[in-house]
Amino acid sequence: MNPDDPNKNPSSLLKTRREILRQGVLTTVGALGLATGLELLTRRPGVVAAAAPTCALPRKIYQGPYDTREPVSAIEDITGYNNYYEFGTGKSDPARNAGRLKTRPWSVVIDGMVKKPQTVDIDTLQGWFPLEDRLYRMRCVEGWSLVIPWMGFPLAALLRRIEPTSKARYVKFTALADPKQMPGVKAGILDWPYVEGLRLDEAMHPLTLLAVGLDGKILPNQNGAPLRLVVPWKYGFKNIKAITRITLTDKQPATTWSLIAPHEYGFYANVNPEVDHPRWSQATERRIGELSRRPTLPFNGYAEEVAHLYKGMDLRRYF
Amino acid sequence: MAPSATIGALLPLPVMVYDAFTGQLGANPLQRAEQQTGLLSLTLILLSLACTPLRLLASRLGTRLLWPARVRKTLGLTGALYALIHLGIYLLDRGPGLLDFLQDALKRPYITVGLTAFLLLIPLVLTSRKDSVRKMGFVRWQRLHRLTYLVGALGVLHYWWSVKEDHTPPLIAAGILLVLFALRFVKKRSR
Numbered sequence: 001m002n003p004d005d006p007n008k009n010p011s012s013l014l015k016t017r018r019e020i021l022r023q024g025v026l027t028t029v030g031a032l033g034l035a036t037g038l039e040l041l042t043r044r045p046g047v048v049a050a051a052a053p054t055c056a057l058p059r060k061i062y063q064g065p066y067d068t069r070e071p072v073s074a075i076e077d078i079t080g081y082n083n084y085y086e087f088g089t090g091k092s093d094p095a096r097n098a099g100r101l102k103t104r105p106w107s108v109v110i111d112g113m114v115k116k117p118q119t120v121d122i123d124t125l126q127g128w129f130p131l132e133d134r135l136y137r138m139r140c141v142e143g144w145s146l147v148i149p150w151m152g153f154p155l156a157a158l159l160r161r162i163e164p165t166s167k168a169r170y171v172k173f174t175a176l177a178d179p180k181q182m183p184g185v186k187a188g189i190l191d192w193p194y195v196e197g198l199r200l201d202e203a204m205h206p207l208t209l210l211a212v213g214l215d216g217k218i219l220p221n222q223n224g225a226p227l228r229l230v231v232p233w234k235y236g237f238k239n240i241k242a243i244t245r246i247t248l249t250d251k252q253p254a255t256t257w258s259l260i261a262p263h264e265y266g267f268y269a270n271v272n273p274e275v276d277h278p279r280w281s282q283a284t285e286r287r288i289g290e291l292s293r294r295p296t297l298p299f300n301g302y303a304e305e306v307a308h309l310y311k312g313m314d315l316r317r318y319f
Numbered sequence: 320m321a322p323s324a325t326i327g328a329l330l331p332l333p334v335m336v337y338d339a340f341t342g343q344l345g346a347n348p349l350q351r352a353e354q355q356t357g358l359l360s361l362t363l364i365l366l367s368l369a370c371t372p373l374r375l376l377a378s379r380l381g382t383r384l385l386w387p388a389r390v391r392k393t394l395g396l397t398g399a400l401y402a403l404i405h406l407g408i409y410l411l412d413r414g415p416g417l418l419d420f421l422q423d424a425l426k427r428p429y430i431t432v433g434l435t436a437f438l439l440l441i442p443l444v445l446t447s448r449k450d451s452v453r454k455m456g457f458v459r460w461q462r463l464h465r466l467t468y469l470v471g472a473l474g475v476l477h478y479w480w481s482v483k484e485d486h487t488p489p490l491i492a493a494g495i496l497l498v499l500f501a502l503r504f505v506k507k508r509s510r
Contacts, residue, residue: 027323034327039334042358044351045343081346089485091345142483144347189485260484279429279480288346292414 044090066207067135068301073146075215077288082222083140084241085189086175086182093184094222101181101242103226112247113168116161122226126212128161129153133216134209134230139271139300141235143293145285150230151213156204164200164248171203172196172253173229174245190256196229196240197253197267201309207232207302210243233302235269266319270310271300275319324390328397331359349412356405357481361474363398365495367391368467372502392447395467399440406437429480436473439466471496 084094106122139145177193179186209230219225224241231238237257257265273283273296284293299306338344344351370391377384424430452460479489
């Protein structure tokens with residue numbers, strides 16, 4: 001008879017059982033520990049439900065010549081998937097963090113080479129113009145796109161009102177940079193404030209919009225409230241958010257992304273499938289909500305309207 | 320210890336599938352899955368590189384740890400598995416056209432680097448069998464498996480170049496890799 005036979009020896013049977021239990025506990029703890037660590041490092045769960053806009057703006061529904069006939073993207077995607085580094089680099093950071101931004105009272109400084117420089121309250125400013133719905137494609141330089149129902153007024157209308165002098169050649173936009181309200185500003189992710197610019201003829205183009213609303217409601221904070229630029233034939237980063245200053249100038253403004261990486265992001269930033277980003281192709285894009293990629297169109301599909309602005313320019317050089 | 324490493328390293332997969340079906344991969348799910356598998360792969364490869372230094376450090380402090388040597392292979396293999404899924408998602412995302420892919424791989428340094436790292440993983444995976452060390456001889460096997468450091472370095476570079484602005488996470492990964500690499504030399508000199 002084998003004295004070590006666990007069936008015959010109750011004390012060693014107990015030992016084996018205890019050993020199995022110990023191994024089981026160790027394995028479980030080890031596995032869960034490793035898995036938890038990996039998940040904490042790599043998982044970014046959840047789409048944060050965006051705060052619903054509260055007060056509605058008067059709507060003027062009209063399918064204009066500039067509206068795309070493509071289906072509108074899901075509003076949760078438009079308001080939940082944003083690049084807005086003032087509120088963090090993650091795509092859902094803006095929806096999570098922008099709620100605390102105070103967009104009223106808000107004043108916009110209009111200065112530089114204009115005949116009527118002034119500081120104007122946002123409600124006064126948007127009251128000057130009838131608001132229009134504009135359904136535009138938006139193509140991000142990262143290779144994804146959305147179809148967004150903006151509401152706003154043409155920048156040209158504002159420029160006509162403030163009357164640029166004959167010397168003015170460019171429009172420079174400056175965004176809010178408040179470390180108290182914007183965690184990304186506090187963390188110094190970029191050189192703040194965010195600055196963007198357009199050539200005067202681009203700014204005067206009827207497609208160029210100053211948006212104050214989205215889907216017939218007031219603009220959600222994560223989409224650039226209370227005032228943002230929308231230039232649909234350019235990459236999304238040109239569309240500066242939370243504008244506090246509009247300056248007319250005779251010099252091409254140094255814009256935020258072109259300062260950070262001049263070989264990757266140019267002043268013009270026209271959507272162009274022929275000119276790749278140094279690190280990735282711009283030939284295709286993912287329309288958010290679709291599984292397969294689609295070809296990117298020259299000037300984001302607005303070539304007919306805007307290509308003449310760049311006649312004779314080498315678009316590889318002026319990217 | 321090895322089964323817990325296997326289970327622990329593979330658990331993120333079902334969680335990712337769950338995330339995919341509950342919309343928790345966000346508005347751009349393929350890209351999110353691509354980023355997560357890439358990061359998982361790099362993390363596990365760095366962890367596998369940490370095993371030997373950890374064991375040596377412990378033995379210097381007077382503790383004999385057996386489990387680091389046992390989980391090293393598992394961590395490396397699961398890291399390679401995530402690299403394969405990462406590449407698979409990238410190819411799925413690009414759609415059909417192998418020629419386009421090859422062109423892309425040559426044209427864009429961060430893809431060239433990533434693909435090189437993946438190709439270097441193949442001989443490592445193939446020589447991870449129990450009898451591989453015996454068949455190859457320990458010295459040759461060890462020399463080959465030092466490639467893991469190169470894979471790690473290429474992986475970090477690939478990560479660095481794929482990030483638009485916030486370079487902190489790839490910098491941390493680079494720092495960890497450097498420390499692990501430096502520890503090898505400390506060990507050598509002290510002999």
